[in-house]
Amino acid sequence: MKTLEELMAIRENAKKKMTVREDTGDDNIRIVVGMATCGIAAGARPVLNAFVDEIAKRDLKGVTVSQTGCIGMCQYEPIVEVLEPGKEKVTYVKMTAEKAVKVVNDHIVNGNPIVDFTVGAATK
């Protein structure tokens, strides 16, 4: 059973880590998940959770996951945008939790956007 005491232990651990970690702000990679009615209905919640879990699992620094409203192409939801400073925005469509793990692996870690998952490939 999870307890509040456990949360205190998590705090102590996290504090230790925070002194080492310096989020560099401007050169963060941003992963933005569309979480309007259309996105949520299409399955955005597990996609968002998969990104958060995978980034934590790999202990990636300088990557933030956030949510936004309707991106405007509801038929392609769940939509995820990856924004890297100095690079063109990559828009992934019809995302799933499995695809999210692959995007973290190939795109975020190794720097190779997965063309097959992008809006460009979907609208061809």
Next chain:
Amino acid sequence: MRELSLNVLDIAQNSIAARASLIQIEVLERTAEHTLTVGIYDNGCGMTEEQVQSVLDPFYTTRTTRKVGMGVPLFKMAAEQTGGHLTVSSKVGIGTNIKAVFHTDSVDFTPLGDMASTVTTLVSMNPEIQFLYRHKADGKEFVFDTAEIREILGDVPLSEHAVMQWMREFIEENTKTLYGGVTE
């Protein structure tokens, strides 16, 4: 929506857009009466009488009031298809209350689903907002207040992964306990 918890996640986005500083989510189950009541109450900017009427209309959507659209109508439909109902009350400058009553014995009742995931997602994506989640079932109650969690955490953000994981499991386990689940 496959689960009511997804509707809650969606409706709460309206409260966030209304710049609420406190969002209360309440689930109340009365098994003897076969009813489930789900409420989302916020202290955001509120709506005028006209706006309240229009949020129930799925075809009311203008670019500036984008926060309204299919969200409330879908939640209303989910309630009405079980023989229940949805009410919206709001005051400009005070906040908005949305409450839906479901009949759990209807074949068209959508299960509540993963509320722990909904609450955790809301909290971690909006750490500056206070969330108060209450789940009551037949006289038993579980209350989760981010103000209390934040006090314990101090400088550690609510979006810290270990904290999120703890929140999800804490809510899941306490909800199970409400329904007489194993606590060991």
